[in-house]
Amino acid sequence: MTKPFALYTAAWIAACLAAAYLMARHHRTIELFDARYRRFLLQDWKMLSFIIAGTGLTLVAPYTNDHTWDYVDALVMSCLTFATAPWAVGTLYRTFKRRTVRGNGYIAVCIWMFSSSWFYDAYIFLRDGAYSPYWLSNLFLSSLLYLAAGLLWSLEWTRARGVAFQFAETYWPARDVERNFRKILPFTLPFVIVAAVVILPFLF
DSSP states (O other): OOHHHHHHHHHHHHHHHHHHHHHHHSGGGOGGGSHHHHHHHOOHHHHHHHHHHHHHHHHHGGGSSOTTOOHHHHHHHHHHHHHHHHHHHHHHHHHHTTOSOTTHHHHHHHHHHIIIIIHHHHHHHHHHSSOOTTHHHHHHHHHHHHHHHHHHTTEEEETTTEEEEGGGSSSSSOSSOOOOHHHHHHHHHHHHHHHHHHHGGGTO
16 A cells, blocks of 8 residues: 555544544434434335336446456445435535534434445455546535435425425424325435446446
């Protein structure tokens, strides 16, 4: 490993360890570990869309024109994205609006980066003995996918507001969510298009 990559790796490992310490110390204030977040995430339409997208990405990964993609990184990164992206995106929004405790925004950034980039970097280094030549482009493209997924799976419908991002509500995640996917469906299209624009060039 060259010196710049060694320094970069040491920096993101240190960042992750600091985030893990903060999570252990303040886990009661982190919605990611709350039962309400699990209920919010494990809705039928969200689970179904994740299964379709995650399975598709995993099965086609070895057949793309990117030799660094295989079943392992495709599956793990898909699962990490589904589990954490709605929380990370929502937490960063609420950090900007000063609606969450200090430190949660930092944790969200680290989880975002680990899910979309740092896991990939570490896996490819362990598999191939070197950083991927695509590590920088992966950082940007996977982060774009992560953002789109976080926004997509944060969509909710209520009688009071119609379709909106649930993290913008006063209480998040809400204890009870009104479920009407037919009203949400048209609003999912922009995020599906973003994902298609990022992924399809790797297939052809």
